[in-house]
Amino acid sequence: xxxxxxxxxxxxxxxxxxxxxxxxxxxxxxxxxxxxxxxxxxxxxxxxxxxxxxxxxxxxxxxxxxxxxxxxxxxxxxxxxxxxxxxxxxxxxxxxxxxxxxxxxxxxxxxxxxxxxxxxxxxxxxxxxxxxxxxxxxxxxxxxxxxxxxxxxxxxxxxxxxxxxxxxxxxxxxxxxxxxxxxxxxxxxxxxxxxxxxxxxxxxxxxxxxxxxxxxxxxxxxxxxxxxxxxxxxxxxxxxxxxxxxxxxxxxxxxxxxxxxxxxxxxxxxxxxxxxxxxxxxxxxxxxxx
Numbered sequence: 001x002x003x004x005x006x007x008x009x010x011x012x013x014x015x016x017x018x019x020x021x022x023x024x025x026x027x028x029x030x031x032x033x034x035x036x037x038x039x040x041x042x043x044x045x046x047x048x049x050x051x052x053x054x055x056x057x058x059x060x061x062x063x064x065x066x067x068x069x070x071x072x073x074x075x076x077x078x079x080x081x082x083x084x085x086x087x088x089x090x091x092x093x094x095x096x097x098x099x100x101x102x103x104x105x106x107x108x109x110x111x112x113x114x115x116x117x118x119x120x121x122x123x124x125x126x127x128x129x130x131x132x133x134x135x136x137x138x139x140x141x142x143x144x145x146x147x148x149x150x151x152x153x154x155x156x157x158x159x160x161x162x163x164x165x166x167x168x169x170x171x172x173x174x175x176x177x178x179x180x181x182x183x184x185x186x187x188x189x190x191x192x193x194x195x196x197x198x199x200x201x202x203x204x205x206x207x208x209x210x211x212x213x214x215x216x217x218x219x220x221x222x223x224x225x226x227x228x229x230x231x232x233x234x235x236x237x238x239x240x241x242x243x244x245x246x247x248x249x250x251x252x253x254x255x256x257x258x259x260x261x262x263x264x265x266x267x268x269x270x271x272x273x274x275x276x277x278x279x280x281x282x283x284x285x286x287x288x289x290x
Contacts, residue, residue, distance in 0.1 A: 011052050012264065014273050016281065017289045021264065022109045024277070025118075026057060027290040029105065032118035036062040038099050039109075040092045043067050066096035074217055077224045080231060088234025089204060090216055090223075097213040106206040106237070112273065113140065113205050114259025115285060121207045124255060135215075135250040137241070138207030139167060142261050144176075144183065145197030151268040153177040153185075157202030157238030158195070159254065167252035170202055170242040200254060202238045203261060207253075215244050 014021055026037055037057055041049050046067070057063050068086050070079045072095050086092065093106050103125045107113060117140045124138045141159060148154060153175040160169040176185045176195065183195040219240040227233045244250040262273050280286050 011048070012270070014264070014270065015277055015290065019277075019290055020053065021112050021273070022053065023056070023290050024112060024286065025107055025109075027286065028113070028115045028118040030061065031115075032122040034105060034118070034122065036064065038064040038066055038096055038104075040066045040068055040096050042086065043069060064099045066099045068092045068095045073224070074221050077221070080229045083231045085232055085234070087220070087223075089237040090219055090235040090240040093208070093237060094213060094216040094220055097210075097216075101210060103207070103209045106204065106208055108204045108263075111203055111205075111261065111263040112277075113203070113261060114257065116259040117205060117255075117257045120255045120257055121205070124207055124253065128253075132251070134248055135209060135211040135244075136253070137209070137212065137250050138253045138255055139202055139241070140205040140207075141200040141254045141256050142203055142259075143197065144195055144199040144201045145178075147201055147203060147261050148176070148178045148183070149263075149265045149269055150178075150272075151266040154265055157204075157236070157242075159200045159202055161200055161254045165254055167241070167245055167254050169245065170238040172236045172238050200256065203263075204237060206237065206241070207255075212244075212250075215249055216240060219243060 011020060013019060015023065029037070039049065039054060046065075054063060054065070068091060070083060070086065072091070073079070105118070105121055121138060121140060128136045128138075139159070141161070144156060144158070147156060154177070155172065155174040156176055157170045157172050159167055162168045173185050173193070176183065183197050185193040185195070187193060220235055223235040241250065241252060245252055260276070262269070262276055264270050264273055277286070281288055
């Protein structure tokens with residue numbers, strides 16, 4: 001919903017011809033070999049999304065929709081009275097279980113991940129048929145210092161990567177920001193967690209298979225059981241994936257990318273994003289219209 005941004009940033013144009021960040025992600029995904037696009041949205045802005053975004057892609061290829069609703073819950077659970085906010089990214093991906101039938105990339109609609117990142121993930125899927133046990137997933141990782149905003153704090157899944165290049169743990173950190181004293185996070189109790197900036201972080205660019213859906217349901221059930229009346233807590237995909245790794249249900253290969261990331265967490269980020277995209281178009285990475 002873009003609470004910090006002040007509106008539906010997924011629909012905000014940043015390209016020369018009115019393209020959104022999502023346009024560039026879909027363009028990169030298609031040229032990397034991904035064939036189907038599934039939008040996970042809320043029903044309350046379905047009409048606006050289909051008119052302003054969906055229709056542009058429906059004429060170009062296979063497009064599907066999944067809806068993340070408050071009432072989309074596993075059997076035995078109900079929505080707490082007063083809850084208005086969606087349940088988070090784990091829930092969003094789980095809601096696509098009836099639409100996604102093969103290996104897939106899961107991304108945020110308001111982040112720019114870069115051409116190389118999609119190509120790396122496509123290559124991973126080609127070399128990993130998806131019938132492994134434990135399940136074989138992937139995550140595209142970025143350096144923390146390259147993922148910050150100049151206009152406020154951000155949330156990042158900070159990763160511990162083993163010598164085999166696979167994810168060992170991921171911890172979701174909120175309110176990370178760059179200050180005169182370096183990169184840090186202020187804990188609610190006043191404690192300061194400091195970062196070097198070299199940490200590999202998750203920006204919710206995951207390479208998953210349908211094997212993840214029953215695992216996500218199990219994670220979501222545990223979350224709902226532990227937060228029965230919480231009106232704002234969210235079930236984050238980095239935390240869910242981290243739990244799967246810890247339980248040895250999944251092995252997650254970390255694909256470190258040189259792609260440039262940028263996003264529009266805050267409205268003040270937009271001019272930088274627009275300038276960066278214009279520069280990439282001038283360099284021939286993207287056509288003037290995608």
